Amino acid sequence: MGKPNRILILFAHPALEKSRINRQxxxxxxxxxxxxxxxxxxxxxxxxxxxxxxxxxxxxxxxxVFQHPFYWYSSPAILKEWQDLVLEHDFAYGNNGTALHGKKFLSAITTGGSEEAYCRQGHNYFTIRELLAPFEQTARLCGMEYLPPFVIHGTHQLREAHQLARYVDHYRSAIAMFRDNMIEWEQLLQHKHLNHYLEQVINKLESPLHVQ
Ligand SMILES: Cc1cc2nc3c(=O)[nH]c(=O)nc-3n(C[C@H](O)[C@H](O)[C@H](O)COP(=O)(O)O)c2cc1C
Structure with missing residues (x-):
């Protein structure tokens, strides 16, 4: 298994007491x-x-990891402030700015809008990957590998406890798999969203044909 990966989750929610999804x-x-x-x-x-x-x-x-609700097609304000101040020249970018080279970067977001709303025919027009482009390119500029994002869509429609519980399980599993290097990185990078990769891997594990 090798050495575990150490994971830093930078979490931004300005009203955690009102949060349903990110809190879980x-x-x-x-x-x-x-x-x-x-x-x-x-x-x-x-x-x-x-x-x-x-x-x-x-x-x-x-x-x-940047974990946050999607606010105005981006992050809550403090994450922008964090990026503006912490990702300094000669630290994160520039000729001598190699501190983040080789690390991996993940966005973990929740959106009010449904998955169908995030496409050309939907009312948000752009896809989530397109809207996350500033995060993706920031990661690239800093020499980090950008992973397909973990996205929970349609948070207002997530009323049933079991629906939310499945997402929460998947998030925890993903973090554990990242930590323990249990990811087929090349395969993961083929997916637009981490969720699709997780569905595949977890369905396989849950399948009755899976032999322990
Ligand atoms: C200020 C604000 C801006 C928001 N902007 C968006 C948005 O651009 N797109 C979207 O799909 N949902 C948007 N939402 C909905 C939130 O993403 C949603 O309520 C949140 O992901 C739910 O997570 P929580 O229960 O942890 O708060 C916005 C909500 C607020 C309060």
Whole structure:
């Protein structure tokens, strides 16, 4: 299995007490070995981000996750502030800015809009991958490998506990598989969303034909 990957989850939700989905997701990965969770709104209620500390945390991890609800086709504001301040020249980019080279980057987002709404015929016109392009290109510029995002669509329609529970399970499984290097990375990169890869892998594990 080799050395586990250390995962840093940068979590941004400005009103966690009102959250239905992200609250469950973050609870599911809390306390896992090798996983560090930074709740940015909790850490920095006044947006005074400790750049040195955040950079040290980046250095100490192999996989960086931005977890947040999708707000105005992007992230809640603090993640933008975090990027503007922490991803400094000569640290994250530029000739001497190689600190993040070789790390992997994942977006884990939840959207009010349904999956069908995010396409040319839908009312959001653009696909999620297109709308996440600034995150993808930021990761690339910083020398990180951009992984297909984990997306939960249609959060307002997710009324049944079992529907949400399946997503929460998948998120926790994905984080555990990333940590334990249980991912076929090449195969994962063929998918638009991490969810599709997870469905395949988890369906196979749950199949009655699967022999332990
Ligand atoms: C300020 C704001 C902006 C939002 N913008 C979008 C958006 O651009 N696209 C979308 O699909 N949903 C949007 N939503 C819906 C949220 O994504 C949705 O409520 C959230 O993912 C649910 O997760 P939670 O239960 O953890 O809050 C927005 C919600 C708020 C409050």
């Amino acid at each position: 997701l973050i609870k599911a990965v809390r306390g896992m070995d090798y996983i560090t969770i930074r709740d940015l709104y909790e850490q920095y209620p006044n947006f005074h981000i400790n750049v040195k500390l955040e950079q040290e945390l980046l250095l100490a991890h192999d996989i960086i």
